[in-house]
Amino acid sequence: MTWRPTHAQVRAVGVSAGLLVVAVLARRPDAAVLGLPLALVAVWGRFFRPSAQPDLHTEVDADVLFEGQATTYRLRVDSPLDPDIDLIVAALPRSRWFRYDPVYAAVAEPVADGAVTLEVGVRSERWGLRSLERPQVIATSVLGGYRFRVPSAEPLNISTLPLREGFEAVDSVPRPAGLVGLHRSRRPGEGTELAGVRPFRTGDRLRRINWSVSARTRELHVTSTWSDRDTEVVILLDTGGEVGISEGIDGRSSSLDTGVRAAASIAEHYLRHGDRVRLIDTGTAVRGVRAGSGRAHLRRILDVLVHADRKGRQQDEEQLARRHRVRSDSLVLVLSPLLRQSMLGYIVTLVHSGCTVIAVDTLPPDVADVLDPERHDTKNWPLAWRLRLLERRSELDRLGDLGVPTVGWRGAGTLDEVLRDASRLASAPRMRS
Numbered sequence: 001m002t003w004r005p006t007h008a009q010v011r012a013v014g015v016s017a018g019l020l021v022v023a024v025l026a027r028r029p030d031a032a033v034l035g036l037p038l039a040l041v042a043v044w045g046r047f048f049r050p051s052a053q054p055d056l057h058t059e060v061d062a063d064v065l066f067e068g069q070a071t072t073y074r075l076r077v078d079s080p081l082d083p084d085i086d087l088i089v090a091a092l093p094r095s096r097w098f099r100y101d102p103v104y105a106a107v108a109e110p111v112a113d114g115a116v117t118l119e120v121g122v123r124s125e126r127w128g129l130r131s132l133e134r135p136q137v138i139a140t141s142v143l144g145g146y147r148f149r150v151p152s153a154e155p156l157n158i159s160t161l162p163l164r165e166g167f168e169a170v171d172s173v174p175r176p177a178g179l180v181g182l183h184r185s186r187r188p189g190e191g192t193e194l195a196g197v198r199p200f201r202t203g204d205r206l207r208r209i210n211w212s213v214s215a216r217t218r219e220l221h222v223t224s225t226w227s228d229r230d231t232e233v234v235i236l237l238d239t240g241g242e243v244g245i246s247e248g249i250d251g252r253s254s255s256l257d258t259g260v261r262a263a264a265s266i267a268e269h270y271l272r273h274g275d276r277v278r279l280i281d282t283g284t285a286v287r288g289v290r291a292g293s294g295r296a297h298l299r300r301i302l303d304v305l306v307h308a309d310r311k312g313r314q315q316d317e318e319q320l321a322r323r324h325r326v327r328s329d330s331l332v333l334v335l336s337p338l339l340r341q342s343m344l345g346y347i348v349t350l351v352h353s354g355c356t357v358i359a360v361d362t363l364p365p366d367v368a369d370v371l372d373p374e375r376h377d378t379k380n381w382p383l384a385w386r387l388r389l390l391e392r393r394s395e396l397d398r399l400g401d402l403g404v405p406t407v408g409w410r411g412a413g414t415l416d417e418v419l420r421d422a423s424r425l426a427s428a429p430r431m432r433s
Contacts, residue, residue, distance in 0.1 A: 002148070003049055009145040012042040045145020050084040054139050058153040060122070060132070067163035067249040067261075070101075070123040073132060077139065077150060078115045087140045088116045093133040097160075097248060099123040111139075125248030127162040127260055129306050131155040161302045162264040163249060197221050232278060232291050233270045234326050234355075235263050235301075238336030238343050239283030239308050244364035258362040259335040260305050262409045266333060267301045279304060280324045282343065288324070320346040328354035333415075337363040338406070339388070344395055351402050358418050359399060359406040 005013075019035025022028055055078045062071045073092070079085045092105035101121030109116045122132065134152035141147070197210050200220035208222040237259050244254035253261075267277050271293055278291040279301050289301050320342060326332060332355045336343050350357050396406045405418040 003051075003141065003146040004148070006140065006144055006147050009042060009045055012038045012045075012145075016042060041143060042145070045141065045143045048084045048142045049146050050079075050139075050141050050148070052079050052085070053148065054079040054085065054088075054150050056135075056137055056150045056153050058135070058156060060156055060158065063157065064159045064161065065124045066161050067124065067127055070121055071158070073120045073122045073156075075118040075120075075135060075137065076115065077111075077118070077137060079111065079139070084141050085111050085139050086142045086144070087111065088118065088137065089140070090118045090120075090135050090137045092120060092135050095130070095133070097124060097126040097128070097130060098132070099125060122158070124158060124160040125250065126246065126257070127160050127306060129157060129159050131157045159303070159306055162261045162305050164261070164265045164268050196224050198224050232276045232327055232330045233266075234278045234280060234291075234330045234332045235266055236280045236282065236324075236332055236334045236336075237263050237305075237308065238334070238340070238362075239281055240340055240343070241337070243337050243339065244367050252366070253364065255337040255362040255364060255367075256308065258364070258409050259360075260308050262335050262360060262362065262414075264302055264305055265411070268298055271295070271298045277301065278330075280326075281308060282320060282324070282346075283309065321349050326350060326353070326355055330355050332357045334359045335362055335409075337361070338392060338396065339363070344399070347399060347404060348402065351404055357404045358415060359396075359404055360414070361396075361406055361408045363408075365408075 016035040016038035019031045020039065023030075023032035023035065057076045057078070059074050059076075060071050061074070062069075065071060075090050077088045077090075087108060087110055089108040090106070092100060094105070099122075101123070105120050107118045107120060109118055124130075133155055137150040137152070139148045139150055197213050198221065200209065200214075200222050204222045208224075210221045210223045213221040239256060239259070242254050242256040244257075245252055246254040246257050263279065267279065270277050274293060276291040276293050277289075277297065279289040281288050281304065289297070289304050292300070332350050334343070334347055334357060336359065338344065338359060338361055347357055347359060399406060407414060407418055
């Protein structure tokens, strides 16, 4: 790779040589007057032709972003103290899910002190793991006579985590399985939330004695509390297919976009309240996150969600039940467009095993409008889709008869009503036949 003449240098040499030839052969001094300045520029550019080869170094301020966040892509071009390098021009290839500032990701800076730093703002608009392609960097000499294509650096990977939408739930866990989390239990025990004052019984701790009430009633009374609780929350993400069109964080969302973002929001909420969260990706037999708690566990879940892919394996009901076993006392949140028979059958299996199952419908509300008619028969696909929606409605009604509520995802407060109903049913007395 060497310094090569630019088109301007070639034109200057060609035009000046032609004019000088015309001036000699046709005895036209005016042609020589026109050609000499161009010849002077060509000679000047050749005389100041650089000899050093610049080096390119690239970096980003942050390689892990949330959807909608931006970072700075920085290119530094170092030339070994060659004053003949005049200008550095850099351009990044266009990418579907990256937006640049400036828009066309092309910047130019003059060289000062043998080095130049170029900065481009990069905004990620959709979750996933992607790379910034190699930039095209051109160095030019004085008067723009020669150019050098700087060898490109390796692509930089940027991991974009799904945007967490601030999900909240008022009654989060219907059936607690432990005594660790921050949610109030429906049974007394060691905790921080006041349940009431009752008479002292054998086995009560002395530090629980309520002396003011005891002095007034002249009998020992203790302060009782509700036990803090936790349980295993299983987030079942259906990645076996994608319905709808994805336009990034600022546009329409496909079923997979909605499912991934909802999974991130739900996981953050329950982990913040001390529960154990498990993630199951139905599109693969190996990808998933075992039950755990804490901030580090949330990061593990987000890292797995980054790799969610609509091209996942289509597993039948038996494979799902065999490869993804769930405890009977777990709260299972199914994030799915609820179109595959295998997923509906797996939900029925979870209900029969004793799990509390809530189906979160991720099907886009305008899916009938965003389906691509070019891939279907233009005469038959609308009617076929309406028939499929009718079948889906009857299938969801059957799930409701089994005690599986279905709710569309709409961010904060989505699961409030269904979780409240599930908690009420879980606390109701059971009749033995």
